Amino acid sequence: MPRLAIEREFLRDFARLDRKLQDRVSDVFSKFNEATHAGIHLEKVGNARDDRLRSIRIDKFWRGVVLAPESGDTYTLLKVLPHDDAYVWAQRRQVSINTVTGRIEIRDVEAIDATLPELSRAAGGKDERLFSQVSDGDLRRLGVDNQTREFAGVLTDIVQLEAARAFLPQHQWEALYGLAAGLTPEEVWSELGAPPADEQIDPDDVDAAVERTAERVVLVSGSAELLEVFRRPLDLWRVYLHPSQRKVVAASYRGPARVTGGPGTGKTVVAMHRAYHLARQGSGQVLVTTFTSTLATSLQMGLDLLVDDPKVRERIVVQHVDQFAHHVFRKRLGHPKLLSPTDETRRWRQVLRALKLPVTETFMSEEWRQVVLAQQVPDGEAYLAAKRTGRGRPLGSRQRTQVWAAIDAFQRGLIEAGLWTHETIQAEAAAVLGEASDKPFRHVVVDEAQDLNPNQWRLLRAAVAPASDDVFIAGDTHQRIYQHRISLKDVGLNVAGRSARLTVSYRTTAEILAWSLNMLHGQQIDDMDGGSETIAGYRCETHGTLPQLKSFAGRTDEYRALSEQVRTWIDAGVEPGEIGVTARSNSAVDTLILELRRSDIDAYALADSQARSSGVAVGTMHRMKGLEFRCMAVVGVTTNQVPPPSAITPVEEDRATHLQDLQRERCLLFVACTRAREQLYVSWHGTPSDFIDQVR
Numbered sequence: 001m002p003r004l005a006i007e008r009e010f011l012r013d014f015a016r017l018d019r020k021l022q023d024r025v026s027d028v029f030s031k032f033n034e035a036t037h038a039g040i041h042l043e044k045v046g047n048a049r050d051d052r053l054r055s056i057r058i059d060k061f062w063r064g065v066v067l068a069p070e071s072g073d074t075y076t077l078l079k080v081l082p083h084d085d086a087y088v089w090a091q092r093r094q095v096s097i098n099t100v101t102g103r104i105e106i107r108d109v110e111a112i113d114a115t116l117p118e119l120s121r122a123a124g125g126k127d128e129r130l131f132s133q134v135s136d137g138d139l140r141r142l143g144v145d146n147q148t149r150e151f152a153g154v155l156t157d158i159v160q161l162e163a164a165r166a167f168l169p170q171h172q173w174e175a176l177y178g179l180a181a182g183l184t185p186e187e188v189w190s191e192l193g194a195p196p197a198d199e200q201i202d203p204d205d206v207d208a209a210v211e212r213t214a215e216r217v218v219l220v221s222g223s224a225e226l227l228e229v230f231r232r233p234l235d236l237w238r239v240y241l242h243p244s245q246r247k248v249v250a251a252s253y254r255g256p257a258r259v260t261g262g263p264g265t266g267k268t269v270v271a272m273h274r275a276y277h278l279a280r281q282g283s284g285q286v287l288v289t290t291f292t293s294t295l296a297t298s299l300q301m302g303l304d305l306l307v308d309d310p311k312v313r314e315r316i317v318v319q320h321v322d323q324f325a326h327h328v329f330r331k332r333l334g335h336p337k338l339l340s341p342t343d344e345t346r347r348w349r350q351v352l353r354a355l356k357l358p359v360t361e362t363f364m365s366e367e368w369r370q371v372v373l374a375q376q377v378p379d380g381e382a383y384l385a386a387k388r389t390g391r392g393r394p395l396g397s398r399q400r401t402q403v404w405a406a407i408d409a410f411q412r413g414l415i416e417a418g419l420w421t422h423e424t425i426q427a428e429a430a431a432v433l434g435e436a437s438d439k440p441f442r443h444v445v446v447d448e449a450q451d452l453n454p455n456q457w458r459l460l461r462a463a464v465a466p467a468s469d470d471v472f473i474a475g476d477t478h479q480r481i482y483q484h485r486i487s488l489k490d491v492g493l494n495v496a497g498r499s500a501r502l503t504v505s506y507r508t509t510a511e512i513l514a515w516s517l518n519m520l521h522g523q524q525i526d527d528m529d530g531g532s533e534t535i536a537g538y539r540c541e542t543h544g545t546l547p548q549l550k551s552f553a554g555r556t557d558e559y560r561a562l563s564e565q566v567r568t569w570i571d572a573g574v575e576p577g578e579i580g581v582t583a584r585s586n587s588a589v590d591t592l593i594l595e596l597r598r599s600d601i602d603a604y605a606l607a608d609s610q611a612r613s614s615g616v617a618v619g620t621m622h623r624m625k626g627l628e629f630r631c632m633a634v635v636g637v638t639t640n641q642v643p644p645p646s647a648i649t650p651v652e653e654d655r656a657t658h659l660q661d662l663q664r665e666r667c668l669l670f671v672a673c674t675r676a677r678e679q680l681y682v683s684w685h686g687t688p689s690d691f692i693d694q695v696r
């Protein structure tokens with residue numbers, strides 16, 4: 001019985017076809033089983049380098065290219081192209097099974113043959129080659145075969161390697177790229193997901209190779225499954241996972257585990273697949289949680305797409321972390337009365353005045369959150385001994401006693417008035433669940449973990465009993481945009497030995513990522529586990545244009561130019577819903593929406609969940625976390641706006657906090673810029689922000 005497998009490129013081609021043609025392709029391949037039995041045509045391709053490549057008729061003008069095995073029964077759909085292009089594509093290609101990795105590989109032999117002599121000539125006199133430091137043995141062990149080794153041997157810089165991506169076998173290219181980016185052979189090997197060492201690789205067994213190549217080829221059993229894959233051809237993430245992603249999704253961990261990685265490396269994708277994997281096991285409910293409501297909605301939608309079995313889907317609950325905290329709180333204590341920010345400032349002011357304490361309300365509010373609530377400090381004695389890491393301004397014991405008096409008075413005031421803050425609700429909810437013997441969930445999956453505060457962590461820790469696969473954490477500390485710096489160990493989550501890093505960015509182009517990473521150059525970023533995070537080895541799936549940087553004399557000109565830019569994108573065929581616009585402040589966002597609407601561009605505020613439309617999404621940089629857009633405009637990157645002085649603790653008040661604030665704001669701009677999939681536009685008026693000036 002023949003089986004069909006679909007290669008990633010085929011699905012990409014399919015996504016570009018018009019609806020009628022897509023239906024025709026679905027029709028042809030749904031009938032494939034019958035067709036093969038009836039001897040329907042898989043035509044041989046004349047002058048092919050690989051005589052297993054066949055063409056199949058879609059209609060008068062279009063052909064599919066299929067790999068037909070010499071033995072075995074797996075037929076792999078490789079391309080769908082206009083008639084002549086399909087034949088040319090097939091004539092140039094060679095399909096093989098890598099004897100080290102066991103995976104299916106496709107290479108453009110003609111392009112390799114055509115490029116090699118020229119590269120050899122260019123390299124001629126040069127001693128230093130891109131891979132002179134890597135031994136032949138290491139290359140061989142990574143699955144780089146003779147032909148690719150010969151090619152790699154004449155490369156002198158990484159740009160040549162990048163250009164070769166289109167024609168070298170993908171896995172081998174990735175191995176070379178990892179080495180060129182400074183990874184060790186061991187790191188490359190573990191990233192690319194090596195097959196079990198004892199597995200015998202038969203270079204002619206296409207069936208087995210297809211099963212091993214899950215990141216590029218998906219096997220479908222029957223027409224229903226085929227149609228399911230064809231239903232959303234653009235969402236490749238549902239079907240294909242990179243080996244490094246798949247490894248994390250399917251692993252069995254003896255305790256909490258986590259995945260890190262730069263922007264767009266698929267941490268959210270992994271979190272969703274992981275939740276699906278755990279829910280399928282049927283051992284209990286899975287909580288999928290994250291920091292903001294916008295992201296929780298997008299996780300909800302992603303899971304609806306990914307999980308087709310309603311019984312499995314029912315086992316997954318998506319709630320943002322505060323929603324979960326409030327839910328637990330309400331069940332026990334009813335509806336909380338919330339302290340407003342203005343009331344909070346007023347209360348601190350009163351307390352400080354009464355005690356004649358010469359510190360600001362902001363200082364007290366931060367001290368209370370970051371020291372007292374974060375470490376669950378119960379009394380003055382404990383406060384004297386509390387760690388104040390990251391708080392910068394040192395306090396002697398006399399000062400601590402005074403500060404504690406203020407905190408104590410403030411806390412008593414809240415209790416008397418029956419007032420709660422999100423943080424005290426989180427702490428209360430964590431205590432409620434901590435005491436419960438019956439936990440609400442069997443697994444917790446956390447996305448955008450870098451921004452959760454200690455009480456949110458305690459709450460999530462308490463939501464599941466300590467067990468295998470209990471907590472799964474996805475996050476990137478380069479994208480931390482709130483104040484909280486925590487150590488996972490301190491909140492009862494030990495991920496030692498259960499941590500993986502993703503390095504291939506699927507979202508953004510190499511140009512946008514490189515430019516954005518420059519903004520973080522030289523910054524020391526922690527890894528939430530006592531070490532520091534690295535950006536070594538990040539690379540992108542695609543290339544594109546450089547970010548556009550635009551300077552204007554005044555704000556009016558800058559905003560008008562934004563409308564023109566958005567109009568240019570729309571005229572070029574980008575859907576308004578694929579465009580994101582961001583600025584640092586709420587008021588700038590409001591003005592930008594008005595400005596776009598004045599230019600007859602449909603635009604809506606991301607903050608307004610009711611207003612969701614197919615128009616351009618406009619939101620603050622904080623709102624942009626976790627989202628992505630084909631074209632992204634980051635506006636108002638002007639000095640005194642990015643960062644706004646109000647967000648930065650004055651250096652004379654507290655140097656350490658000042659530096660942390662600056663880093664957090666820098667990361668915020670980094671997050672905003674890395675939301676772009678294809679094009680990034682950055683503008684300012686007057687003097688640009690220091691963050692931009694540095695990378696201009």
Ligand SMILES: Nc1ncnc2c1ncn2[C@@H]1O[C@H](COP(=O)(O)OP(=O)(O)OP(=O)(O)O)[C@@H](O)[C@H]1O
Pocket residue numbers: 236237240241242245261262263264265266267268269270476479505506507625626627628674
């Ligand atoms: N295996 C894959 N195949 C195809 N596309 C993928 C794959 N993994 C991720 N993507 C795509 O890459 C983009 C980024 O993925 P995702 O949002 O999961 O990354 P992330 O690491 O969570 O990003 P960030 O930290 O910047 O928010 C998405 O469009 C996603 O669909």
